[in-house]
Amino acid sequence: MHVLLVYVHPEPTSFTAALTNTARDALREAGHTVEVSDLYGEGFNPVAGRHDFLDVAEPARFHYQTEQGHAHRTGIFASDIVREQQRFMRADLVVWLYPIWWGNVPAILKGWFDRVLAYGFAYTDGKRYDTGFFRDKKGILCLTSGGTRERFSADGVYGEMHQVLWSVQRLVIEYLGMEALEPFIAFAAPRVDEATRDNYLQAWKTRILDIAGSGKGCAGRV
Amino acid sequence: MHVLLVYVHPEPTSFTAALTNTARDALREAGHTVEVSDLYGEGFNPVAGRHDFLDVAEPARFHYQTEQGHAHRTGIFASDIVREQQRFMRADLVVWLYPIWWGNVPAILKGWFDRVLAYGFAYTDGKRYDTGFFRDKKGILCLTSGGTRERFSADGVYGEMHQVLWSVQRLVIEYLGMEALEPFIAFAAPRVDEATRDNYLQAWKTRILDIAGSGKGCAGRV
Numbered sequence: 001m002h003v004l005l006v007y008v009h010p011e012p013t014s015f016t017a018a019l020t021n022t023a024r025d026a027l028r029e030a031g032h033t034v035e036v037s038d039l040y041g042e043g044f045n046p047v048a049g050r051h052d053f054l055d056v057a058e059p060a061r062f063h064y065q066t067e068q069g070h071a072h073r074t075g076i077f078a079s080d081i082v083r084e085q086q087r088f089m090r091a092d093l094v095v096w097l098y099p100i101w102w103g104n105v106p107a108i109l110k111g112w113f114d115r116v117l118a119y120g121f122a123y124t125d126g127k128r129y130d131t132g133f134f135r136d137k138k139g140i141l142c143l144t145s146g147g148t149r150e151r152f153s154a155d156g157v158y159g160e161m162h163q164v165l166w167s168v169q170r171l172v173i174e175y176l177g178m179e180a181l182e183p184f185i186a187f188a189a190p191r192v193d194e195a196t197r198d199n200y201l202q203a204w205k206t207r208i209l210d211i212a213g214s215g216k217g218c219a220g221r222v
Numbered sequence: 223m224h225v226l227l228v229y230v231h232p233e234p235t236s237f238t239a240a241l242t243n244t245a246r247d248a249l250r251e252a253g254h255t256v257e258v259s260d261l262y263g264e265g266f267n268p269v270a271g272r273h274d275f276l277d278v279a280e281p282a283r284f285h286y287q288t289e290q291g292h293a294h295r296t297g298i299f300a301s302d303i304v305r306e307q308q309r310f311m312r313a314d315l316v317v318w319l320y321p322i323w324w325g326n327v328p329a330i331l332k333g334w335f336d337r338v339l340a341y342g343f344a345y346t347d348g349k350r351y352d353t354g355f356f357r358d359k360k361g362i363l364c365l366t367s368g369g370t371r372e373r374f375s376a377d378g379v380y381g382e383m384h385q386v387l388w389s390v391q392r393l394v395i396e397y398l399g400m401e402a403l404e405p406f407i408a409f410a411a412p413r414v415d416e417a418t419r420d421n422y423l424q425a426w427k428t429r430i431l432d433i434a435g436s437g438k439g440c441a442g443r444v
Contacts, residue, residue, distance in 0.1 A: 166325075
């Protein structure tokens with residue numbers, strides 16, 4: 001299996017980095033191939049705009065989705081978008097690893113969704129969900145939270161994690177046609193002790209190997 | 223009432239711009255004061271990082287929330303963050319106007335949440351929700367969607383709008399202690415006809431004047 005890890009954290013010694021390194025090393029050791037998109041390390045620009053395109057079809061009134069479709073048809077996406085689209089295309093499994101900020105993805109990752117998953121390339125009319133382009137890919141979120149598991153529950157202040165992650169699981173991963181796997185979450189990562197963090201890394205290693213191992217190329221959908 | 227409009231769109235002739243201009247003009251005409259944060263126009267940088275701070279307290283291991291707390295105590299936020307925090311502080315009512323992209327805020331606005339609503343400034347331990355700092359402020363989302371109203375329903379592919387907007391309404395606006403008003407949504411804005419768009423603008427004008435008018439300083443909470 002070929003795996004893309006989209007790694008999102010400004011600090012290389014963060015727990016998100018440890019989760020990324022754990023997945024990368026375990027997958028390679030098991031014979032899979034791995035690429036890493038290091039959004040912070042590579043200085044990814046998350047702002048959608050005219051710079052996304054080598055040329056703009058309708059400069060008088062800039063309509064982002066229209067320009068995305070045009071750029072896809074004519075092959076004029078900016079080079080950073082091309083690079084990320086190629087990484088995405090190559091992957092059987094895509095893992096997004098990030099800290100939950102404001103119940104959501106960090107801005108730099110939101111911009112990766114906005115810019116890379118362009119109209120024409122990632123979806124088009126009638127090509128979404130069950131008819132989406134990427135039904136042969138799986139996707140999983142690997143997250144750290146500041147809040148405890150209790151806060152992310154039906155009785156907790158943030159509500160259930162399913163609800164918090166809805167806009168990503170349902171409106172990004174499933175929208176693309178991908179199989180959205182159950183997220184892996186290291187709750188309260190900055191607050192727990194070293195032993196608990198070690199357990200998180202072990203559990204994550206087991207989980208990601210299980211997903212990749214059962215994938216068999218990418219026909220793991222039942 | 224003093225109102226902050228956080229306006230998020232790359233195109234000045236967009237419908238989001240029309241909604242912003244409608245609110246600005248109507249509120250001013252009614253005697254309220256208005257400021258606009260034009261995130262695209264002002265080139266707001268949404269990437270949280272070391273550049274958020276004039277100095278970093280613990281450079282060997284960059285921990286964002288820790289640095290935010292330190293910057294708040296010592297007054298060393300970067301100038302764009304200071305400007306946005308001051309705009310936010312002055313407002314009785316904050317309106318975020320944006321197109322829904324991937325069921326979520328555009329990256330440039332997500333970065334405004336990440337960077338401006340900093341630990342220490344916007345919340346701290348024990349100062350969230352009912353004990354939040356900004357219980358005297360109201361907040362409302364004014365949105366455009368590509369999808370129809372039907373798609374954002376219990377039977378629709380995206381699920382109910384309440385669910386889609388949860389991470390912003392519950393984990394940002396209410397988190398801060400603000401009163402989160404019912405969002406205004408111009409469904410399928412690029413697909414409907416001119417008359418429907420005019421109706422949207424009229425309905426939005428009525429709505430925003432009603433909110434501001436009933437605010438009376440900012441003690442509108444029942």
